[in-house]
Amino acid sequence: xxxxxxxxxxxxxxxxxxxxxxxxxxxxxxxxxxxxxxxxxxxxxxxxxxxxxxxxxxxxxxxxxxxxxxxxxxxxxxxxxxxxxxxxxxxxxxxxxxxxxxxxxxxxxxxxxxxxxxxxxxxxxxxxxxxxxxxxxxxxxxxxxxxxxxxxxxxxxxxxxxxxxxxxxxxxxxxxxxxxxxxxxxxxxxxxxxxxxxxxxxxxxxxxxxxxxxxxxxxxxxxxxxxxxxxxxxxxxxxxxxxxxxxxxxxxxxxxxxxxxxxxxxxxxxxxxxxxxxxxxxxxxxxxxxxxxxxxxxxxxxxxxxxxxxxxxxxxxxxxxxxxxxxxxxxxxxxxxxxxxxxxxxxxxxxxxxxxxxxxxxxxxxxxxxxxxxxxxxxxxxxxxxxxxxxxxxxxxxxxxxxxxxxxxxxxxxxxxxxxxxxxx
Amino acid sequence: xxxxxxxxxxxxxxxxxxxxxxxxxxxxxxxxxxxxxxxxxxxxxxxxxxxxxxxxxxxxxxxxxxxxxxxxxxxxxxxxxxxxxxxxxxxxxxxxxxxxxxxxxxxxxxxxxxxxxxxxxxxxxxxxxxxxxxxxxxxxxxxxxxxxxxxxxxxxxxxxxxxxxxxxxxxxxxxxxxxxxxxxxxxxxxxxxxxxxxxxxxxxxxxxxxxxxxxxxxxxxxxxxxxxxxxxxxxxxxxxxxxxxxxxxxxxxxxxxxxxxxxxxxxxxxxxxxxxxxxxxxxxxxxxxxxxxxxxxxxxxxxxxxxxxx
Numbered sequence: 001x002x003x004x005x006x007x008x009x010x011x012x013x014x015x016x017x018x019x020x021x022x023x024x025x026x027x028x029x030x031x032x033x034x035x036x037x038x039x040x041x042x043x044x045x046x047x048x049x050x051x052x053x054x055x056x057x058x059x060x061x062x063x064x065x066x067x068x069x070x071x072x073x074x075x076x077x078x079x080x081x082x083x084x085x086x087x088x089x090x091x092x093x094x095x096x097x098x099x100x101x102x103x104x105x106x107x108x109x110x111x112x113x114x115x116x117x118x119x120x121x122x123x124x125x126x127x128x129x130x131x132x133x134x135x136x137x138x139x140x141x142x143x144x145x146x147x148x149x150x151x152x153x154x155x156x157x158x159x160x161x162x163x164x165x166x167x168x169x170x171x172x173x174x175x176x177x178x179x180x181x182x183x184x185x186x187x188x189x190x191x192x193x194x195x196x197x198x199x200x201x202x203x204x205x206x207x208x209x210x211x212x213x214x215x216x217x218x219x220x221x222x223x224x225x226x227x228x229x230x231x232x233x234x235x236x237x238x239x240x241x242x243x244x245x246x247x248x249x250x251x252x253x254x255x256x257x258x259x260x261x262x263x264x265x266x267x268x269x270x271x272x273x274x275x276x277x278x279x280x281x282x283x284x285x286x287x288x289x290x291x292x293x294x295x296x297x298x299x300x301x302x303x304x305x306x307x308x309x310x311x312x313x314x315x316x317x318x319x320x321x322x323x324x325x326x327x328x329x330x331x332x333x334x335x336x337x338x339x340x341x342x343x344x345x346x347x348x349x350x351x352x353x354x355x356x357x358x359x360x361x362x363x364x365x366x367x368x369x370x371x372x373x374x375x376x377x378x379x380x381x382x383x384x385x386x387x388x389x390x391x392x393x394x395x396x397x398x399x400x401x402x403x404x405x406x407x408x409x410x411x412x413x414x415x416x417x418x419x420x421x422x423x424x425x
Numbered sequence: 426x427x428x429x430x431x432x433x434x435x436x437x438x439x440x441x442x443x444x445x446x447x448x449x450x451x452x453x454x455x456x457x458x459x460x461x462x463x464x465x466x467x468x469x470x471x472x473x474x475x476x477x478x479x480x481x482x483x484x485x486x487x488x489x490x491x492x493x494x495x496x497x498x499x500x501x502x503x504x505x506x507x508x509x510x511x512x513x514x515x516x517x518x519x520x521x522x523x524x525x526x527x528x529x530x531x532x533x534x535x536x537x538x539x540x541x542x543x544x545x546x547x548x549x550x551x552x553x554x555x556x557x558x559x560x561x562x563x564x565x566x567x568x569x570x571x572x573x574x575x576x577x578x579x580x581x582x583x584x585x586x587x588x589x590x591x592x593x594x595x596x597x598x599x600x601x602x603x604x605x606x607x608x609x610x611x612x613x614x615x616x617x618x619x620x621x622x623x624x625x626x627x628x629x630x631x632x633x634x635x636x637x638x639x640x641x642x643x644x645x646x647x648x649x650x651x652x653x654x655x656x657x658x659x660x661x662x663x664x665x666x667x668x669x670x671x672x673x674x675x676x677x678x679x680x681x682x683x684x685x686x687x688x689x690x691x692x693x694x695x696x697x698x699x700x701x702x703x704x705x706x707x708x709x710x711x712x713x714x715x716x717x718x719x720x721x722x723x724x725x726x727x728x729x730x731x732x733x734x735x
Contacts, residue, residue, distance in 0.1 A: 195626025199441065201541035201563025201598060204625070271542030316518055317540040319561070 003417040005029045005041045011049025011378060015056060016351045017367035026054055028374040031417035035370035047412060049378050055350045056366050057089025057375030057415065059357040060328065062153070062178075062231055062255060062303035065091070065121070068109060069098025074308040074395045076110065079328070080117035082306070082394040084420035086328040087410030089375035090120035090365055091306075092357075095131065096154040102126040102137045107145045118413075118420040120375070122148040122363055124178065127166045133158050136169060143173045148361045151178035153231060154278075156213055158184055163217070167226040176361060178229045181213035181238070182279065190319055192265040192280040200271065202318060207286065210279050211237040218245040221252055229360060230254040232305050234279035236289030243298040253360050254293075255301040258327060258334035259400070261290045267400050273314045273321035274400040277307070291343050300356045304331045308396030326394045329387070330401045336381055336408035378412035380423075385409065432730050436548045436555040439564040440605040448583075448610060452574045455719070455726035461498055462721055472501035475532040475732060479505045480522075481558070482538045487693060487717065488558050488568070492535050495724035501532075519543060520550050527551040532732055536560070554731035562596050568692055569602025571723040573610065575716050576647055579688055584611030589641045589683070591675055592651035592700050593622040599692040600651055604632055617641035618651075618673055621662040638679055645683040649690045650675045650701045666699050676702045680710065688712045 006028040014021050027034045029041060065079040074082075076093075083091050093110065095101035101110065107123050114121035125147040129135045131154070139150060150170055157163045157179070170177045186209035191197050193204025214230055218241060221228040233239060233256045242254045259277065264284050267275035275281055293299045307324025314321050335353060338344045344352070354377075358366030365375050384407045389397050413421035430446050437443075443451070461469055477496045479489055489505065496503040508522070519538075526534065527550070534553045536544045541561030548555040559565040577583050588607045594600045594616050604614050608631050616627060617635040627634050635641040642648055653669060663669050680689060689701075689711040697703050706713060 193625055195629045198601075198624040198626040199630075201561050201601060203562075271545050315520060317538070317546060318542045319540045 002030055005044040006047060006374070006414065006417060007040060007044045008047045008049050008054055008376070008378065011052050011054035013054045013368060014346050014350050015368040016347050016355050017056070018369055020368070021347060026368065026376070028376070028414070028417045031374055033368055033370055033372050033374050047378065051380065051382065052411060053346065053379040053381060055377050055379060056354040056368050057413070058087045058332065058353045058377050059090045059365055060088050060304050060306065060331065061092045061301055061357040061361055063091045063093050063306040063328065064096065064308065064324070065093040066308060067097065067113060068106065072395070073310050076113040076117055076121060078393070078395045079306070079308070080114070080119040080121065082326070082328040083119035084413045084415070085393040085410070086330070087332045087377040087379060087413050087421070088119055088328060089377065089413060089415045089420070090122060090363065092122040092124050092148060092361055094124050094151060094153040095126040100126050100130050102129050102131070104141050104145045107142060107147055111146050119415060122361060124149045124151050124153070126150065127152045127157055127177065128162060131155050133162060136162070136166060139169055139173045139175055143175055147175070148363055149176035149178050149229070151180060151231065153178065153180045156180050156182040156184055160216060160220070164220050164224065167220055167224055167228060171226050174362065176227060176229050178231050179213070179217045180231050181210050181217060183209045183212040186212070190276060191268050192282050194265060194283060196265045196268060200268065202268070205280055207235040207237055207282065210235050211241060214238040214241050218242070218250055218252055222248070222250045225251070227251040227253070232257050232260070232279060232303065233290065233293070233299065234260045234282050234286065236286045239289045239293040239298055243293065243296070246298065253300040254298065255303040256290050256294065256299050257303055257305045258331050259325060261287060261294060261338065262334050263287070263400060271318040272400065273316070273318055274325060274398050274402070276318060276321050276323055277325055278323035291338070294338060294352065295343050299352065300360060302331065302335055302352045303357070304328055308394055309398045310396055314398050324398070326392070326396055326399050329393060330399060330406065332379065332410060333406035333408045334401070339381070340407070374414055374417040376414040377410050379408060380411045381408040383407065383409055383411070435731065436544070437566050437727050437731060438544050438548060438555065438557050440566045440569045440602045440609070441564070443566070443609070445609050445611070448570065448573065448606060451570055451723070451726050451730065452577055454730060455570070455574055455722040458725040458729070459719070459722040461725070462718070467498050468500060469498065470500045471729060471734070472496065472499035472732065475501040476530070477501045477503045477533045477535065477728065478526055478531045479503060480526065480534055480536050481505070481507050482536070482543070483559070485537050485559070487720070488537065491717070491720040492558060492724050495721050496728055498721070499725055499728060501728065519547065523547050523550045527553060533728060556727055556731065559598055561598065562601070563598055564602045565598040566602050567720070567724055567727060568599045569606045571716055571720040572603050572649070572690060572692070573606050574719045574723055575690065575712050576688060578715070578719070579712060580646060583607070586612040586646040587644060588612050588614045588647045588649065589645040590614060590616045590649045590651065591638070591641060592618045592673060593653055594618055594627070594651070595622045595624045596654050596657050597651045603649060604630065608632070615641040615645070619663060619669070638673070639682055642679055642682045645687055647688045647690060648675060648680060648683050652692065652694065653696055653700050655696070670699045674700055674702060675705055677704055677708070680705050680708070690716060693717070
């Protein structure tokens with residue numbers, strides 16, 4: 001059933017793909033954005049977007065939806081409801097499900113569930129069978145089934161030769177390779193290595209664990225002339241490595257996550273398992289470097305690494321707690337803070353949250369061009385709210401931001417002309 | 426003592442959150458209890474009717490015995506639970522264990538656990554007072570306090586001392602409690618050990634990280650030697666114990682660099698001939714057995730104070 005026509009009135013349209021930034025109306029008919037000459041249908045539903053930004057639907061290129069296998073933490077429907085609530089119209093989901101998405105069957109299952117979802121779901125398949133790092137998955141068949149990228153996310157590819165082959169073979173099939181950059185022998189800790197890990201008596205992970213692998217991926221991409229994308233960058237040194245590689249023309253793209261530009265290792269004090277993640281929260285110096293990397297374009301995307309875990313995995317001793325936090329519903333307000341704090345302008349922010357992820361993944365979206373599918377997010381950048389447990393739409397509650405006062409959020413999320421989220425007034 | 430001082434800690438989770446006044450008060454209380462252990466009948470009714478659970482998820486002989494003797498000398502009823510760290514894999518979480526124990530209304534739970542932060546977590550789920558008897562590589566506050574009591578007895582002060590701590594600082598929860606405690610009381614702490622066993626951030630805490638044994642021990646008032654934790658050697662931290670003994674072991678010659686009246690201390694159990702040579706361990710400057718004796722007094726004081734008797 002085709003959704004009713006929508007007229008979004010008086011919003012500030014920010015569309016970096018078309019260099020547009022100005023107040024005007026936007027008409028959606030038959031699920032698509034129309035050009036300005038189209039007559040307004042009589043049955044149009046009007047949305048008053050005064051004081052709001054109207055932007056291309058946000059795209060999160062790094063989430064964990066936990067289906068199949070761990071539906072008690074999240075499933076495709078609950079995860080995409082959380083996406084819509086956070087302003088996302090599309091998400092790319094990592095393959096570390098149970099079983100691992102390393103086959104056409106698992107990809108097809110995800111896509112079949114996604115037909116009923118509140119956001120577009122782009123599956124990412126594993127680089128190696130069962131993410132065990134020994135044999136490549138069938139990139140050609142996976143691509144034909146609908147995956148947009150490959151990654152052993154959650155696990156590094158230990159074998160450099162396998163990574164080399166992945167970059168080469170993925171290029172044949174037009175697939176992006178996403179690297180979870182972590183040198184495994186150095187990363188056996190549970191938080192960042194430094195004064196806080198010493199004070200808490202927790203085993204630390206040095207920043208070099210990440211940088212070493214980031215540099216390996218850059219070296220491979222550079223010598224092979226292939227593309228690589230670095231996931232969830234957390235350190236100053238990795239940022240600098242990516243910046244200089246880009247300056248040399250290496251085909252590397254990178255993302256960071258809101259927690260890395262918002263929090264530091266201090267959040268772990270008191271053994272807060274909701275601040276346990278991988279890579280771990282780093283120092284203030286790293287946080288500042290990440291913000292600088294966002295400002296100067298070293299980072300191409302902000303991704304959440306939305307990693308739902310139930311209380312069973314988090315209400316335990318810190319060493320035993322699982323890594324990761326949910327992020328879909330807090331990404332936008334935390335990212336908007338970058339604009340308020342002068343790190344980014346609005347245009348750059350929307351690039352990082354929408355246009356660039358679409359381009360990196362090679363998917364539709366990231367634009368408000370006439371004729372484009374109407375994936376749109378209406379943002380009230382001033383709306384203040386306290387992020388409470390009751391509000392969480394995700395099945396899991398593992399967020400270090402619970403109880404925090406945040407500013408700015410999606411008031412409407414529209415996917416293909418259908419309203420998937422409408423903030424109750 | 427500051428006038429109007431009141432001991433306000435419900436739990437003893439670490440030294441980090443104890444003020445200098447708190448430490449002073451605990452040590453003074455401990456001193457007053459020391460005499461009980463010297464009596465022919467070593468028992469007072471102070472904690473009669475109190476239930477104390479020794480919940481030990483990690484093997485321990487001396488700490489558990491020390492707490493148990495302390496509790497019994499104060500007439501508390503004590504119960505020992507030695508749980509394997511694998512109990513979680515059998516299905517019960519620490520929180521469930523805590524809730525079950527809590528349902529039996531104990532007054533104090535003494536927890537030894539192989540994970541840092543476990544006592545901190547436990548304290549959020551039980552009504553009882555929680556005393557940390559060693560958690561992971563975090564802290565061992567009662568040991569830190571008994572070390573301070575021993576030094577205070579011999580040196581008559583805890584400020585303006587040079588404390589040298591030698592060995593495996595990284596894994597030693599005792600060292601962490603000692604460092605925080607001695608710094609808080611106004612002494613200087615110097616550490617020396619292999620680079621693989623020195624954790625980051627010590628300098629920021631105010632510790633002097635030395636590059637030679639001599640720098641650490643020269644004119645020290647206290648030489649604290651730490652146990653090499655043989656069970657942690659799966660990570661390539663040391664090439665051999667033989668080399669460790671020759672480069673980092675405290676010998677009579679090393680001890681001679683310290684002040685003539687320096688105290689030789691060790692939290693035990695000692696790897697004799699590795700981190701500490703027998704002639705030094707048993708020499709006239711050694712106060713290792715005083716530490717053990719003081720352990721009972723300090724633990725009596727802690728049990729007494731957390732039950733609200735300040």
